[in-house]
Amino acid sequence: MAPITTLLFIALVSFNVVQVAVSSDPDILTDYVLPPNTTAPDANYFTYTGVRSIVNTTYPEKFTVIKATLKEFPGLLGQSVSYAILEFPVGSINPLHIHPRASELLFVISGSLQVGFVDTTNALFSQKLETGDMFVFPKALVHFQYNANSTEPALAVSAFGSASAGTQSIANSVFNSTIYEGILAESFNTTSDIVERIEYGLRG
Structure with missing residues (x-):
């Protein structure tokens, strides 16, 4: 399988100017924010190297996300932006989920993806994206991405208008919680x- 090339880095540089327009993080009153008990940062504080692991390597066997959020990259504190690198082997899916604190702007670097979200009227907005296409998932709405291609993997980058957008899996939140099974049975008729x-399948 072909390695992931430095095209990813070109995309990241150009994608940096296309940040999600409306941020959900509070505005800051200084150039940047430092964690408590931190003074005089150097350039390392504003640098994140956690994405190097995917350069010139093959795709994983399962859908994989590499995040650059406040948790992984403290330099994002107060900056209202974060990234995720999404690797989709053939036939893999990023299951139904939401980001409660930010919109998501997805850019397909290679391959193709079937994507979609459901709004509060239960209308589905679905689209097939090709290499070079972008799609926005509105804040806190249920959405998914799926590589339906039977021969080619896909690679995408997502930008978020928050340093900590959060991810809540719909299936896990419902069926891997401690909600009483009788309530779930009634809720889903x-x-x-x-x-x-379903719970057993999710645990497996």
């Missing part, structure tokens, strides 16, 4: 044994 089978 099904039986407790079906709920148990």
